[in-house]
Every structure is written in structure tokens, then in C-alpha cells.
Amino acid sequence: MSDLYLKLVNTPVGKSAAQSLGLPSPNPLKRLKRVDQPYIEGDVLVGAGSGAKAVATVGATLGASPANVFHATGLDTLDESSKVGNKAEALDVTVELNGKFSALVFDATGLKTPQELRALYDFFHPTIRKLAANGRILVIGQDPQTCRKAPQAAAQQSLEGFVRAMGKEIGKKGATANLIWMAPNAENQLDSSVRFFLSPRSAYVSGQFVRIGKADTAKATNPVAPLAGKVALVTGASRGIGASIAETLSRDGATVIGLDIPQALEDLKTVTDAIKGKALACDITDEKAPKLIADFIAKETGGVDFVVHNAGITRDKTLGNMPEHFWDMTIAVNLTAEELIDEELMHRSLLNENGRIVCISSISGIAGNFGQTNYSCAKSGVIGYVEAMAKQLKDGITINAIAPGFIETQMTAAMPFTIREAGRRMNSLSQGGQPIDVAEAIAWYCNPASAGVTGNVVRVCGQSLIGK
Numbered sequence: 001m002s003d004l005y006l007k008l009v010n011t012p013v014g015k016s017a018a019q020s021l022g023l024p025s026p027n028p029l030k031r032l033k034r035v036d037q038p039y040i041e042g043d044v045l046v047g048a049g050s051g052a053k054a055v056a057t058v059g060a061t062l063g064a065s066p067a068n069v070f071h072a073t074g075l076d077t078l079d080e081s082s083k084v085g086n087k088a089e090a091l092d093v094t095v096e097l098n099g100k101f102s103a104l105v106f107d108a109t110g111l112k113t114p115q116e117l118r119a120l121y122d123f124f125h126p127t128i129r130k131l132a133a134n135g136r137i138l139v140i141g142q143d144p145q146t147c148r149k150a151p152q153a154a155a156q157q158s159l160e161g162f163v164r165a166m167g168k169e170i171g172k173k174g175a176t177a178n179l180i181w182m183a184p185n186a187e188n189q190l191d192s193s194v195r196f197f198l199s200p201r202s203a204y205v206s207g208q209f210v211r212i213g214k215a216d217t218a219k220a221t222n223p224v225a226p227l228a229g230k231v232a233l234v235t236g237a238s239r240g241i242g243a244s245i246a247e248t249l250s251r252d253g254a255t256v257i258g259l260d261i262p263q264a265l266e267d268l269k270t271v272t273d274a275i276k277g278k279a280l281a282c283d284i285t286d287e288k289a290p291k292l293i294a295d296f297i298a299k300e301t302g303g304v305d306f307v308v309h310n311a312g313i314t315r316d317k318t319l320g321n322m323p324e325h326f327w328d329m330t331i332a333v334n335l336t337a338e339e340l341i342d343e344e345l346m347h348r349s350l351l352n353e354n355g356r357i358v359c360i361s362s363i364s365g366i367a368g369n370f371g372q373t374n375y376s377c378a379k380s381g382v383i384g385y386v387e388a389m390a391k392q393l394k395d396g397i398t399i400n401a402i403a404p405g406f407i408e409t410q411m412t413a414a415m416p417f418t419i420r421e422a423g424r425r426m427n428s429l430s431q432g433g434q435p436i437d438v439a440e441a442i443a444w445y446c447n448p449a450s451a452g453v454t455g456n457v458v459r460v461c462g463q464s465l466i467g468k
Contacts, residue, residue: 003408003424006431026430027174029203030134032440035251036224039199040067040136042102045091045127047072048080049119051110054140057187058105059085061194067102072127077119080110093126100132103198108141108159109182112152120162131170136198137177139163140190143211146183156181160209167207167463171428176206176463182452183213189452192218196444204437206428207463215451216396225253226447231301231352233257233293235284235341236311238264240409241360243271244435245308248443250275254306257297259284284311284337285329290344297345303352306446307345309338309359314411316371327374334378339385354396356446359386360438361403361457367467379403383457390455398454400445405461408432427462 008014009025018025044067048055062069063085071081074094082090091097106123124137131137139159147153159179167177178197182190189212196202222228232249236242237258246256256277260268265281272279280296282289297304313333315326338359345351364372365379386401393399406412406423412432415423424432438460444450459467 003431005421005424024425024430025172027133027172029174029429029431030200031203031434031436032200037200038066039195039201040065040103042132043068043070043099044103044105044198045070045072045101046081046084046088046105046107047078047119047123048083048107049077049111050080050116051112052080052083052107053109053142054182054187054190055080055083055107056085057190058107058140058194059083059088061191062105063087072123075122077116077122080107093123097126097130099130101127101130101135102132103136103138104128104131105138105194105198106140108139108156111141111155112149114151114155114158117155117158124166128166128170131173131175133173133175134200134203135170135173135175136202137163137166137170137175138180138194138197139177140180140182143181143183163209164207164463168428171206171430171463174203174429176202176429178202178205178207179209181209181211183211186212186214186452188217189213189215189450192444192447192449193453196441201440201444204429204433204460204462205441205458208458210453210456210458212452213454218449218451221448222253226449227306227443228253230254230305230446231257231303232306232308232446233259233297233304234308234310235259237271238268239271240411241404241407241435241438242310244439245310245442246271246277247275248436248439249306249308249446250277252443252446254446255301257300257304259293260311284341285332289337290340293341294344294348294350297350298348303350304345304355305352306356306358307342307351308442309341309357311337312360314372314375316375318371319373322374330374331378331381334375335381335385338382342389351397354448354451355398356450357389357393357397357399358442358445359399359401361386361401363403363405363459363461363464363467366403366459386457387455393454396451398445398451400454401457402438402441403457403459403461404433404438405459405464405466406432407438407460408434426466427464429462431462433460433462
């Protein structure tokens, strides 16, 4: 459904009226236009605090882009910035800066005390007002859970609050701020995540952190089709977010098996036929479903590389008025079926080495929602499942979750006007997301270069004001 308010406030008259009334004036988000589009263009400024460990790796990633890369100088707290590489030009941040930056990137991995956090101020204070519309801020730190001393853990944990606050300050520009926490010596796993968070693919992801651990260095992939030769299973693929996931994974080179209930087979085949995929009609709550799915995969492709658990339902009622079948069905579809399908595929060795499992949680599972005790319960359970399984999986298999916020779909289009408008505006970007925003995040998880990304729950919500 079209967001008429967004269109109106981006006209001269509408913008003036919104400003005079104190209403939000969201900036339209720029998303990926073509598959071969560079992940970042324009001017990028890199800064690094004392003891920075990731700046050289970031420099190598940025060096593969057409962006003009600069490193911050002028203050002792930023001396490590020059390690970004010889191709980067020095830029004194203590003098008046001209132009706009497409991205500001700061390596905080070496900060060991709260006093050293001053480097954040020294880098961002003179530059944040020079961030362009739809710009990107990315901070890289060390995972606080790996810090041995309390002052270091405090300094690194501080980055979360700092990034979340920055996201709220720059959201009116359509700009985003995100944080990567990496494990010690995990620099070789940064590339895919740096590219994602600096690119238009992450347009609706802001105020988030992702933990990256150590893993084997991934083989080089075709940047236009990084999933070539891979097979994906996408549940709930007949429409909306599921259809977008199927189309996006196919765009990136994967062969897609789309799954949905038998009643949706016609719509499902429309999606899979368009991407030269395969359609499987199946009710995932049927006790025979895991075996049926596994048999289909074994026969058609011999295995699967990506399992995307997108299928979901809502059956809303306040708990006191909720019939028991509303509860049972919601838990079965949104949580139990995912566990049983994964169990069957892994038991039969149908999930290939270096495979990816991606689950869909929800803001409702993080913050709860009125009239959705069943749905919130299930989607919170998804988070627990992902965090536990990440510690158990072997053979390079990763598992992560996406927690969407307000996404423009047929379901949200049917909401009452006031509720729909509140959902759109109650985030730092003051607008709803698109199904492609969820799909792009899933494609990042599935990228072979994202081997170090596991056990994460990233919200695709425009930095919703609800929840963390």
C-alpha cells in the first residue's frame, strides 16, 4: 500500500506544512536499484581509536569500491586512522569540512577504558552534520563478552547505547547507524557485514548490533550472484515477505524451493515459475510435513544450503478471550514446525555443510504486543531457539533470525488507518519498511562470506521505538 503521507511531505508545500505543524518529515529511503550496483559510492570517512584492530581490513573492503576514502587526522585520539591504507587521503577534522559523506566508519575495537571513548566524540562531533541523506554510520567494536577486564567490557558495551542514540539523531535524513561487535582475531569475517551495513540493502536496518565470530575464510564469490549453485528452501513463499525472499535469493543466484499451504499453491507457482524455482504444497503443522519436505528435497536437489523459516500466522485475541486452537495453531506454525523441519533435515544430512538457517522472529517477540500473547510467545521462542542452536551446530552451519517491524504488506494494508499510521511513524526513519528490506537482510545472512555471523537477531524495523 502506498504511503501517501511520505509522498506528501516530500513536496515543497507538504514539507513546509509538516515543519510548521511539528510533524515528522521522513526522507524516502534509497534501496538497491540494480544487482551490480556498487555497495557504496561517494566520500567515505574512516576513523580509528587507539589499538584499532579492524581498520586495515575495512580499508581493504572499501578499496574494492568506487568510493573516495579519507582517514581522519588532526587529533591524537585518531592517530590509528591512517592504518586504513595508502589509498585513503588524510582529512583534518579539526578544520571546516566541505561536502557530504556517504558513510562514516569508526574502528573502536581497541578502546580499553571509558576514558578512551573520547575518540568517538572527536571523530563524530565534527562530522555527523556532514552525513548525507540516506548516509551510513558504522561502528566496529570488540564483543564485550570476550573482554577480560571490566573497564574494557564497559567501554565496548557503551558502543551499543552510543550507536542507538546516533540512529535516532540521523533517522530524519533516512540515514542509519549500526554496530558490529567482532570476536578477537575475527577480522577476516568483516567483509560481508561491512558491505551490507554500508549499502542500500540495509536501508531499513538501524540502531542494530551484530556479533561476528571466528570462522574459516570464505572462498571468493561472484559479487553479482554470491549464492550461485546454492539451493534455498523458503516457507510461506506465496506472497508478501516470503515471495520477496524467494525472488531475492534467486536474484543472487540460488535455486529456490518455495513452500506454502495447498490452498496457496496457485499463487506459490506464480512466484516459483517466475524465478525458475520449484513449488511444494505442504501444511507445515501436519505431523508428516518434515518427512514430506525432506523427501522432496532429497529427490529434487539432493540437499539444501539455506532454510528460511518465513511461514507464520497471527490469531489475535486477549488471553482471557483466546480459544485454545488459536494458541495451539500459532505456536505450531511460528515455532514448533521450524524445530521439527530442521531436525529432520539435519538427521538425514540434507542441510549441506556451511548451510544457513534463518528464522523470522518479530518485534512482538521482543517487546510483546496487546492481544498477541500467543504470537509474542512463539516469536520470542524463535529467539531462544536461534541462540541455543548457534552453540550446537557444526560443519560451518549458521543460524540467525530477523525480527521485522512494520513492513508494508497485505496484512498491514488491512489495518485500521490510525494503527497503520502509528506503525509507520513509530521508528527513527518515520516510515514503514518493504518486504525487500527483510529479504536483503536474509540474503546477507546466507552469503558464503557471512560464516562468522551466527546466533544473531537483527531487527529490520527502521529502529522501532518499541522494544530494544
